[in-house]
Amino acid sequence: MEDSHLNLQFLETDRIGIYFGNNSGGWNISERGFEELYKFGPTFVNPWQATAWFPAAAQGYISIANSIHGTSKSYVADKATGGVAMFSAINSIKRGDNDIVICGGTEAPLTLLSGICHYEAGELLDKNDEKEGILPFCSKSDGTILGEGSSVLILEEYEHALDRNAPIYAEIKNISTNFGDDSLELNMENCLVQSKLEYKDIDLLLPEANGIVKNDNVENQAISNLNLKYNHQPNLKFPKKYYGHLYGAQASTDVIAAILYLKNADKNSIKTRALINNRSKEGINVSIAIEKID
The missing domain is CATH 3.40.47.10 (Thiolase/Chalcone synthase)
Known part of the structure; x- marks a missing residue:
């Protein structure tokens, strides 16, 4: 938001939406909750677990932290998750639901349970030498590698961006x-x-x-x-x-x-x-x- 000169004090926050993709949720806190439940009982489970692993947690956090109230959505669609979120974000602007959309996604799947689940799905690269990374269009290597990270775009109509002198x-x-x-x-x-x-x-x-x-x-x-x-x-x-x-x-x-x-x-x-x-x-x-x- 800083890079795009998005100053929320001078914008209608009910015309700003958040469209995020998140496929694996907050596995880390979820795994801790399972351990707490198994070892100590339900009263020791973190009460925020239910919302922390929910795919909409990232979108909700951004909305609460910045008091953004526009039409917003979260998406889960396997490897197309980010693309579906961006598709819907742009359509929300075309329909007139939002003037600006904070659009992107976030993933942190590198935990024990999440890793096991992804591995059992049969799509992870199964080899010892991971330094080569993903080898696209290569029949000698079969499987993908999980990454962690987040990236965010600010989407808006061209004229709207020009009016507020945003870098395009x-x-x-x-x-x-x-x-x-x-x-x-x-x-x-x-x-x-x-x-x-x-x-x-x-x-x-x-x-x-x-x-x-x-x-x-x-x-x-x-x-x-x-x-x-x-x-x-x-x-x-x-x-x-x-x-x-x-x-x-x-x-x-x-x-x-x-x-x-x-x-x-x-x-x-x-x-x-x-x-x-x-x-x-x-x-x-x-x-x-x-x-x-x-």
């Missing part, structure tokens, strides 16, 4: 979503059509590329089909290779990463537009088209 890093041209492995390619195309962009206009592509071979094969095929169809190959980048998968915080982190990639691109080649994919194992597809603003 990029424009989200469009976010589209659909369901099904065979619909990813269509969703990417629909996102661009609704953005009034063509595939050849995309300089940078950040795929989901979570290292799970089955999921990567679906996405790799969709990208290959578009490359062939439009005779264009955007530059591919895989930022989550370096910090793991952030689930609820992944989409907002990818947007930030894409902006930084575009900003620091070779000065001899102008790069301004990026397409980002965020998708769940169940096939919830979210595609985000952004354009850098200097």
Whole structure:
């Protein structure tokens, strides 16, 4: 909020919303509660446990701490959690529910019980040498790595940002979503059509590329089909290779990463537009088209 010059004293806080993704909740306090219950009985369990592990805890905390009263939502949708939150955040502005949305996500899944649950789901990278990180589009390595962290964007209409002299890093041209492995390619195309962009206009592509071979094969095929169809190959980048998968915080982190990639691109080649994919194992597809603003 400080970086975006968002001074709540001069804004209607009932027109500011909070849209957050959180997939794994407050596992740490939950695990402590289980231990307290087992060893000492129910009267020793922290009374805040029920709200601390609830996925809406992060959104609620931000709202209470800053006295923000606009339309707000929390989302849980596996690896598409952050993308679904951002999709809904932008639609809340388009509908006129909010003028500004604090949008992003947060995850802290690196606890004993949470780690076991993720491991039993069969999607974690099962190897001793984790230094290589997630290896996207690589059939020799199957599995993702959990990351911890949070990232937040301030979203608003362009004119509204100009009126309050806010620094503008990029424009989200469009976010589209659909369901099904065979619909990813269509969703990417629909996102661009609704953005009034063509595939050849995309300089940078950040795929989901979570290292799970089955999921990567679906996405790799969709990208290959578009490359062939439009005779264009955007530059591919895989930022989550370096910090793991952030689930609820992944989409907002990818947007930030894409902006930084575009900003620091070779000065001899102008790069301004990026397409980002965020998708769940169940096939919830979210595609985000952004354009850098200097």
